[in-house]
Amino acid sequence: MSANRIYLYDSTLRDGQQTQGVDFTVGDKIAIAHELDGLGIDYVEGGWPGANPTDDAFFAAAPTLLRARLSAFGMTRRPGRRPEDDAGLMRILGSGAPVVCMVGKTWDFHVEVALRSTLAENLEMIADSVTFARTRVAEVMFDAEHFFDGYKANPDFALRCIEAALNAGARWAVLCDTNGGSLPHEVEAITREVAARVPGERLGIHCHDDTGNAVANSLAAVRAGVRQVQGTLNGLGERCGNANLVSLLPTLMLKMGYETALSREDLRHLTHVSRVVDERLNRAHNRHAPYVGENAFAHKGGLHVSAVEKDARSYEHVQPEDVGNARKILVSDQAGRSNVLSLLKEVGMTIEASDPRIDRLVRLVKEREFIGYTYDGAEASFELLARRELENLTPPFELVSYRVMDERRMTETGAPFTLAEATMKVRVDGELHMTVAEGNGPVNALDRALRKALLVAYPVLVDMHLVDYKVRILGAGAGTDALIRVMIESTDGSGRRWTTVGVSSNVIEASWQALSDAVAYKLYAA
Template sequence: MNESNRVYLYDTTLRDGAQTSGVDFTVADKAAIARELDTLGIDYVEGGWPGANPTDDAFFADAPNLSRARFTAFGMTRRPGRSAANDPGLNALLDSGAPAVCIVGKSWDFHVDMALGITQAENLSLIRDSIAAIVARGREALFDAEHFFDGYKANPDFTLACAKAAYEAGARWVVLCDTNGGTLPHEVEAIVTAVAKSIPGSHLGIHCHNDTENAVANSLAAVRAGARMVQGTLNGLGERCGNANLVSLLPTLVLKLGYETGVGPDGLKRLVHASRLLDERLNRAPNRHAPYVGEAAFAHKGGLHVSAVARDPSSYEHLDPALVGNRRHVLVSDQAGRSNILSRLMEVGITLSPDDPRIGQLVDTVKRREFEGYAYDGAEAGFELLARRALGEVPDYFHLTSFRVLDERRWNARGELVTMSEATTKLEVAGESLMTVAEGNGPVNALDQALRKALIPAYPALEGMRLVDYKVRILTPQDGTKAVTRVMIESADATGHRWTTVGVSANVIDASFNALSDSITYCLFRAGARIDSRTAAA
C-alpha cells in the first residue's frame, strides 16, 4: 500500500450524528451501526462521549467487539483550573477502555477570550496536558481543533500554535474543524496547504459541517491539500445542516480520485446497505436522490437516455452502480418510449420481443394514465401491476363490491374532542362474500383495518405488511375542494422490502383505496399467494 495515498476514515455518526434534530439512538442502535461501520472497513468508529449521558455510558460499558475499526471515545480537554490527573471528564475518557481518544479544544482566540475567559497561553497548556495524559495511558490521541478555519482567518499564529501544541504533545491526528460550516473549498485548500508546512499531512485530518452545502467538497479540498484523515457521518447526519457525508465521500475518494482506504471493493458494495440500515434504525424513508446510494441515483426517465444506456451505460452514468451496491433503474412516465418500457419490464423479470404489439399498447396506456394524473416514475409497484395485468399474470385475489367510510367528530363525556373513522367493506374473497367493519384513526387506516380483517384469514402474508408513507397531491388546484387528487402509498413487508402504488380520483378516499388495494395485491403477488381456498397460505 502506498501510505502517502492512504486516506483514513473516521465516523462520528454515533456522537456528532446523534446531535441531529429528531435523532435519538438507543444502545442497540449504536451497536448495530458500529458493527456495520466495522464491516465496511471504516478506520475509526467514535462511540460517543463517556460520562455525558446514560446511553453513552451503557454503550461504552458493553462496547462492541470491532475487528477492523478502532473504537474511539470523544470528550474535551481538561478544564481550566484542574490538572489532567484530576479532571473528571478527561478521566472518564481514559477509563472508558477505548483504544483511541479524541478530544476537542478551542483554537479560535475569540472563543478562548469569550467562552473560556483564560489566556491564550493557558489554552495551549490545556491542549498539551490533555494530549500528553492520553498518550501516557497508552491510548491513541486525536485532537479536534474546534473552529480552526474561523480562528485561522482571524489569528493564524495562535490557531496554528494550538494545532502544533497537540501534535508536539503526541497527537496521532490533528483534525482541523470547520465547526460553523461557513468555510468554502478554496479557503480550505489554501489553509490546509499552509498548515501542512508545520504539521505533516499524514497527521492532519478534516472535519466539516454542511452549512453552505460544501462539507463533502471541503473535505475533498483538504485531502487534495495533504490531509490524510476525513471525519464524517453516514448520510451526512449532524447538528444544524449536518456533517460531511461519508457515504458520498468514500466512493469519490476511491473511485474518482484513486485514494486508498480501509474499505475494499466488498465494502463499497455494502454502501447502499449501510445507508439504509441507518435510515431503518431511525425509522425514516431513505433519500431517493442521495448520490451513489439513492433509488434515483442511477434512474433514467427520458426515452433517448434509456435507449443510449441500453447500448452503453457509460453514456449516461458516471460509474457502474454495482460498485456501490446500487442498481440501474428505468422510470416509466409520459416521457417514456418503447426503450423505457422494455427496460423496466426486464427489471421485473418480464421479457417481451421489441416488436410485440402489447409494448405499444402499454406505452399508450401509461401516457394516457399519466395524463389523468397517475405517476409511475415514483410508483414502480403500480407500474409492474399495470404491466402484469395487461399480460394476464395477476390473479384476482379479491373483488370489491363496495365500501363506505363514516367520520365522526364529537365531544365525549369528559369534555374531550374525539375523532373517529369507521369503514365498512363488502368483498368477494376466494368465492365467499364478506362484509367487515373496522375503526381507525382516520379513513385510510379504517379502510386498511377493514380490508385486513377480511383478507388475512385467506392470505396470511398480509400479516407482515405495513404502511410506511402516505402522500396526497392536489392535481387541479383551480377546482378548489373538488380538485382531483393523487395518493401515493409506500408499504413494506416483514423482510424490509418497500414498494409504492398510486391512486387518482376526485375523491381522496377513493384514490386512497385504489392505491391501498394495489399495494395489497402487489404484496400478495410478490409472496406467491394462492387463491384456491380460504386456508391458502402465502
C-alpha cells in the same frame, strides 16, 4: 504507511446525535457501531463520556470491534486545572476506549472571549492534556476547533496550537471547520500552508455543511495533503450536518484513487449501511442521495434509457453495484418504448419490441399520467397495469361496494377522538364476503375490512402492512374540487417494499385504488 492511504473517522454516534429529531438508544449505538466496523471504518467515535447517560451506558457496554478502533470524545483540561484534577478529562480517559479525541481552541477570539483565558495558557492546556492522555490510552488525537476561522484571524497562533498537540504526542491534529462557513478554495489553500509546516500524514479534516460544501471541503483538504477524514453517515449532525461519509467514501476510492481500509467488496455494503441507519432512526431515506439513494441510478427520459440499455456509462458515472445500489428505470409521461421495455424486462415479462401492444401500453401510461397518475415511484402499480394489459392478469378479488363513516366521540374525561368504520362487500372466487371493521381513520378502516374479507382465502396477507401514506392535491387552484393523488408504500415479512398509486377527486377512492393495488401486488408476488 502508504502516501495514498486515507484514514476514516466516523462521528455519527456523537455528532450525529446532535441532529434535531435524532435520539439514539444504547442499542442503536451498538448496532450502528457494528455496521461501521463491518464496513471497514478505521475509527468509530462512541460519544462523550460524562455528557449524558446514553453515552455512559454505551461505553460501559462497549461493543467489541474487529476492524475499527473505538474513540471517546471530550475536551482538553480547563483553565487553571491540572489534567489529573479535571473531572471531564478523567472521564474520557477512564472510558475504556483505546483512542481519545480531545477538542481544544485554536481561534484567539474564542480563547479570550469564550474561555476567558490567555493564548499562552491555551497552548499549555493542549500540550498538558495530550501529554497526560498519552500515558493512559493507546492513541490521542486533537480536534482543532474553529481552525479555519482561527487561521484567518491569527495564523501563527492557530499553527502553534496544532504543533503543541503534535509535539506532545498526538497521532493526529484535525483541522475543523466548526462553523461550516469555509469554502473549498479557502480550505485547500490554508491546508497546503499548514501541510508545508506539519506533515500531512498527521493531519485530519472535520467539516460541517453550513454552506453545502462539507464534502467538497473535505476532498479539497485531502488534495492539499491531509490523510484523515472525519464525517458522519448520511451527513447527520447539528444545524446543517457534517461531511457525509457515505458520499466521501466512494468518491475517494472510485474517483480519486485513494486507498482506505475498505476493500471493493466492503464498498458494496455502503447502500445497506446507509439505509440501516435511517431505519434505526425511523427516518425516510433520501431517495436522491448521491451513490446510495433509490434515484441515484434512476432513469426517466426515454433518450437516457435507450442509451443506458446500450451502455450504462452513457448516463452513469459509476456502476451502481460498486456501492451496493441498483439501476432503476422509471415509467412516466416522459417515457418512451425503451423505458417500458426495460422495466418489463426487469419484472420478468418477455415481449418482442415490435409487439404493437407496447405502443398501446406507452399511450395508456401517458394518458393516465395526464390525468394525475404517476408511475415514477409506483412501480408496483405499473407492473399490475402492464400485466393486465399484456397478460390479461386476473384480479385476485373484486370489489362490489364499500362505505366509510367517520364519527367524532368524546372520552369519559371529555377529550374528543374520531373513529372510522368501513363496511365492504368483496367477491373472492365467486363468493361474496361482507365485512365491517373499525380504524383510527378511513384508510385504516378500509384496510382492516379488506383483510377480513381476504385472509381466509389468502393467509399470506397476515404479514403485510402499510409503512407510508402520502396525499397530494393536483391542481391546487381548483380548491376542494381538485384531483387527489395517494401513494401508499407497503412491506411484508420478507423486507420487500412496494409503492402503489390512486387518483380521484375523492381522497377515500384514491386511497382505495392504491390500497387495493398494494394487496393485489402482494398476492401476485407471493
